[in-house]
Amino acid sequence: METLGFLMDGFGVALQPHNLMFALMGAFLGTLIGALPGLGPANGVAILIPLAFSLGLAPETALIMLTSVYAGAMYGGRISSILLNIPGDEPAMMTCLDGYPMAQKGKAAEALAISAIASFIGSLVATVGLILLAPLLAKFALTFGPAEYFALFMLAFATLGGITGKNPVKTVVAACLGLMIATVGIDNTGVQRYTFGVLELFEGVDFIIAIVGLFAISELLFFIEERAGGGKENMKVNKLALSWREIRDILPTSLRGGVLGFIAGVLPGAGASLGSFISYTLEKKVVGKKGHFGQGDPRGVAAPEAGNNGASSGALVPMLTLGVPGSGTTAVLLALLISLNITPGPLMFTQNADIVWGVIAALLIGNFLLLLLNIPLVGIFVKLLSIPPMYLLPVVTMVAFVGIYSISNTTFDLYFMVAFGVGGYILRKLEIPLVPVILGLLLGPEMEKNLRHAMEISDGDWMILWDSGLAIGLWVFAGVGLILPYLLGPLLRRRMQKPIEKGTPESD
């Protein structure tokens, strides 16, 4: 019941007029970002972070806005899946399977509406799950010592590639690179590390600059290489004619999808892609021969959408309670928390209760806003699809420049951002994932601090790192997470492959 009280306080925060306004703005911007070609959720949230700073928003307001952006981007990703058969991001891949056939039968508006409702239910189920699970997990995490935290960070890196990841060694390389960049600067014993006497490096590399460079600038370079500058043809959407019966038909599907998605989101290494995949596959099994999956069955649209949105709310659980994000976008949200001087992790639930619960309440409110926005305004979002990337991406790049410039008004940061962009492009070409780099940048200092504390406790005995049962469990889990993709990865990837030829989007 304690939780309920906190939640009420959270609503008190989230319902303040200016917070509500920023939530609405975030939801709208997020849907835009999700719908626009070439702007994934992680990318979009990253570009907006510096702007949230320059607006001078209060921490809870900034977090509420960007969480709404996150939720909105998940909604927006489905529009191009359904209308164009091009998934806006990886988790939206499964939505193509039945969404596009529905659109071809002249039922695009229904498909969009069904996916909006399913997304709403999926998020709602998962947010309730978040409210129930997060405080418990936070309480449990209070028992973690430094050694357990060190093992937990290893687990986060090991599972970040996901079960569907390609080459675990490349994940390790990426994590190392990120952690190495994080060691630049003056460490807490006062020693200068890798600064080469450059004044700007004394405080270390600002991860916001790194994130924006890695995502936004490398995306621009990729589009130039693929010569994908032209726009899509203008899409027309029929008039919506959705009966109550049709909505009722997809309700059980959405509930199942939401639960499965939530579980996939909470578990390390699964993520939204797997969430939508599992719920689609299960739905196909449950409905059996009665359905016509793959030819435009509404339940085939509802299941992956509910799963996808459920997973994205579920992914907030480890991020909020343990300070360990499970996906690219939650990593970017973690970056925001750290830059707002909020230490993520179990203590946040006691020390910054208003912020945490405000954000959770904002998620609930945001979902209602998104549903309200999405059904009547879908026409606007559809029009956006035809904006050619050759105009869009340069403007987005400019927004990234302005954002980074406005943080400290120096040109040095801009050069740094471009350098990270070129580096990100090269890494993506080599199929080295970017998300572990970012996670390394974010978690590096914490990881080193916990290692140091653990060693101080044990007086230099390295055995302390696997001394408790919990720590051993985490290490085993991490090992499994690193090896499992080798065994299961090829199988799962083949089953998730679609007949669409499309460059893999960077993250979910």
Add this chain to the structure above:
Amino acid sequence: MTFNDRIFGVLLIVLAVAYGWAASQFPVPFGGGEAVGPDTFPKLLAVVLAISSLYLIVRPDPDNAWPWSRTGVELIVAVVVLILYAMLLQPLGFIISTTLAVGTLCWRMGAPPVKAYVTGAVAGVIVYFLFSYGLDLALPLGLLSFLEVN
């Protein structure tokens, strides 16, 4: 072809060795050595990176093609434009440099030149006014500073 991973692996080993060597040169912090000094964590990273890069060299993945020829030139042009944009942002001012940078990028990505530079100019002006009046943030005016109303 599996050159990419091999070459990259070699570069990473060089990086790991240089990084680890630099760590061993750190001065001992005031108050004497501790179990975990400033050099411990970097040394760990260097070892892990060296081992994983060796793996990349031994068992590389198939290559993605690099964009040589024209596309490669376009990429270099884009990076040069971005660097020039950063360099000229303050001297030329936000609006002019944005017009040039966004315009050039749009044009090189395939837009007709006039439309491209108009897009750049419009975007620059809108964002400038949004920032200076909406958000109360000063972006440099540069060459256009004679327009400034005091």
